[in-house]
Amino acid sequence: MLHVSCVLENPSIVTNNLLQQAAHFLSELIQIPTVAGTATESQAASYLLSIANKIGLNSRVVEPQPGKGSFIAHIPGKSEECLLLLSHLDVAPVDHPHNWKYPPFSGTIADETIWGRGAIDCKGLVVVWLVILNLLNNLKIPLQRSVLMIAAADEESGGNLGTKWLIENIPECQKIQCVLNEGGGYPLVFRHRNFITCQTGEKGQILLQANDSPTKTPLPSSAKIEDLYPPSTRRMFEEILPKLVSKRLLPSGITKLYLKYLQKDAPYHLDLDQLLYHTVNFERDNQSTNLRICTMPGTNSEELATAIIYDNSLDKLEWTEISKVDATESPLNNQLYNYIQISLSKFFSNHKIIPHITPGYSDSRFFRQLGIPTYGFFPLLPDAPLTSQHGDNESLPFVTLRKAIEILFDIVTRFCL
Template identity: 30%
Template structure:
């Protein structure tokens, strides 16, 4: 066994232990996983801090001190996972079993694998007694899957300045796609915003039950029709334009003069329908009804109708624009709306030291592959760091030979979540390379 194999096996062993610690959220119970990480840091002589936020819940911070002051490099991940029904899985979701060259279990893609890779990176730097330019800080949090109240949001109240102007490696990217025989690794540099809305019909008493007034039902049917037909186009983010241009160039096509829909359709055929839908969602804000309750019994004179909707906003879309769009949707229907949550999207841009370090690392460990930026259509803890001027890059790389983009995406929160053992080695080596390139001033240290 060579050194690379040893590193892969150690990272794999840590991931297996993390998978075996059931942190299904709710209820979470992430503190056990945080203590496991703290125990490893303590054994290696690396300073750490456990931050307990509720009974059985908490975050862990592990710090490699740098030689210069300034914003740190933060390696962020979360320890909680969504639920899993064991009877639906080929291998038990919390057993950490290895079969067919893969480690099976909840969290192997979202996102305990990133925790293990980041922790292994910290250990390798510490063991070689390398001193980075500035602090490198691993932060593994609780509660990301349920709103982060006991995780990052709580941590920001006590450690918020740690994130000020920091570069952050987080989840959301690192999945490979193949375009015209070429491999591209997606690096998340931004996220769409999240808006949640409740619609309510203005209840009107019906004077005669024998002549029912179904205005509420008709109004919501029309609202559904308007939502389905809604076209919420806006200015396409520069990052999305860059993604389209780079992928089209790989096919010998120029984006100049090609209509947006034509470009998307072309890449849908070249990559996959799923990827085509994802790119389409990167070019516009979207709204989808998520729940609808309403009606009345035969003897009731008043019907009650409510619905909720999920809106994903392009970076730069304001709350005022959302309100204007919702007013137009509800006009003339007797339906009121209430905005429950409205969080702006962000775009860190495909530039800067950390992005260049990620590109350099892929050039070393995935010969011929390129890194391309994208705006995620989902959300993660990165959304809470916008006010701290953090630059968040989602990158947890897996081997292109072992997992397609479609497989990776469908396993997030899905059945039979797994990662190849070789991908743990590849991901750790690539992340370690990127951190060294960034943290040691662009030097490469074999």
């Protein structure tokens, strides 16, 4: 049994053999083309189960519908309350396979990098969680909190046959205290100061449709609406902006210009419109008018939609709600969030965490809607080339995979010991 202090003091928990094994797992997982909408996640879940059985993990596959299998593994602690390590098995479609350096489902290992669809979103994180559970199991670390891993089906298609179903149907989900998931871990630079994002919330989306004969009144194709900043955005400003500026919380237009200046010459930029505003898009065809709104946390989306409809003189049309996902946000005064910063500082002393509200939504929303603190953090190296999650040439370098395992293992052990 490994002593607790040895675990927390040892940053080199990932041996070269373990790293090679993790890369092999990821390569083989990428070779199972679990494209959204094809109901092939059970193949990937069964592959994970075969690995888990070999390394002695308590695990199983749960399949609410044929092909929609999710992988579940569990390491018990003294308390039944658990930390959930969440990820998903399905991947985005590949629109232009000929643009890829290597075939997108080949799982090619070249140049100390694993290439293929899902390397970052989200099979890389699946493998990180599996390796961490293997480490916890092999090191016989005495846990206070239990650890639960879920590699879910159906995330790219909305999550109803994956995480949402699991929350409603498996008993382990009733004991979840906090969640770590995808959605953050991206390096940013603001005037030579280094930050890494932690996703603490997600914007909401509401889609309304009017099937009546559209009015002849011209519509804006898009719009931005300023509102009160949610706590995560306020904290982000406190970390990035000078104190005198952040305390005044300047109007969005001025803040946007200031942040744009601070990001000048940085390799990667925040989408400031998504960060600072509700975004509104109108679409019109011969049969209908569609209204799509992306809302910040703390906003009543129905009231906002009603105001937009009246402001654009569209209240004579009969509107129907087609879909709605509420915005969500997790608290910043949480032990797990604090450990994310502590562990990051251990490995990158000149980097700070900044909370981030992302424009898209993930399975994290299901837990935040239940009041369970959920944080997106899959750390990518500051010097590693970022690839678009749903774009061409998705890849994960060995050095980033190693560091992600080390940092996330440190967070998990701090929280669960």
